[in-house]
Amino acid sequence: MxxxxxxxxxxxxxxxxxxxxxxxxxxxxxxxxxxxxxxxxxxxxxxxxxxxxxxxxxxxxxxxxxxxxxxxxxxxxxxxxxxxxxxxxxxxxxxxxxxxxxxxxxxxxxxxxxxxxxxxxxxxxxxxxxxxxxxRSLDLADLQAPIVLFGDETSFGLAAALRDSLQAGGALHLSEAADIAESRLVLDSIGLGHARLMARSADDTHLATAESELLRLAANGAQFVLTGKASSIQRVGRALKAAGVASSRIRAKAYWATGKTGLD
Missing domain, CATH: 2.40.30.10 (Translation factors)
Structure with a gap:
């Protein structure tokens, strides 16, 4: 240091x-x-x-x-x-x-x-x-598998780091993306070919699919790391909490927001 x-x-x-x-x-x-x-x-x-x-x-x-x-x-x-x-x-x-x-x-x-x-x-x-x-940006030390990472193209680096961390072995990755073909190529290249991708829609209708999948995983005891676009994190986070998922099972970090600068 x-x-x-x-x-x-x-x-x-x-x-x-x-x-x-x-x-x-x-x-x-x-x-x-x-x-x-x-x-x-x-x-x-x-x-x-x-x-x-x-x-x-x-x-x-x-x-x-x-x-x-x-x-x-x-x-x-x-x-x-x-x-x-x-x-x-x-x-x-x-x-x-x-x-x-x-x-x-x-x-x-x-x-x-x-x-x-x-x-x-x-x-x-x-x-x-x-x-x-x-x-420290996201404190993931006390999370235990199964862990689900929700994010987008800005989250791929974190997904790779989670893959290699001992406590997150077998983590599931669910990402929204503007270009599915390019994102799939990149994820395959860094050893994350199992990640699930959803095409980002202008009206965010794709997030209903994300909510459904995350709620299914929540019922199986998953813990969640929500990253990427601020508005997407807010929406899926609300869905998880409305379904009774405790805040202790959720970590969230917005990496970007439409029309805003300065997020880290």
């Missing part, structure tokens, strides 16, 4: 939605002295050790560096990667972390025209970046 206590008020500003690519953008403008000092205090340096393009919108990005060694990480934790020349950042969920060798892996979803998407599309092996974390 960085060798000083960090004041939460000094954390990087999150001014973009987390469904942008899980990477940062190299600085193109000179950084001020104060900004450089804060980045040294708050951020860890890393190098892009490898990139694999899985589809037109998804890339696997592996980071490495001494600052990634001997780091405590658990499935559900997040990192915040610096964007541009200031202190703005985007928040991403690592799929995996090798603290012994100083490596971690992210799944970058390049969606939209933001700077993060442009960076992910142009990312090359050997590029450098800076990040803050890892730190």
């Amino acid at each position: 960085i060798g000083m206590a960090v004041n939460p008020a000094m954390e990087p500003n999150l001014n973009e939605p987390a469904h942008e690519p899980q990477t940062s953008e190299p600085s193109r403008a000179p950084q001020g002295r104060v900004t450089r000092m804060l980045l040294r205090w708050l951020m860890r340096p890393a190098r892009v050790a490898g990139i694999k393009t899985l589809s037109p919108h998804f890339r696997l990005v592996e980071l490495e560096g001494e600052a990634l060694r001997n780091v405590a990480w658990a499935a559900g934790d997040k990192i915040q990667v610096a964007m541009g020349s200031g202190l703005s950042a985007r928040t991403y969920t690592p799929m995996w972390w090798d603290a012994g060798n100083g490596r971690t892996r992210l799944l970058a979803f390049a969606h939209g025209e933001g700077p993060g998407s442009r960076w992910a599309s142009s990312l090359r092996e050997g590029d450098s970046c800076q990040f803050f974390g890892p730190r």
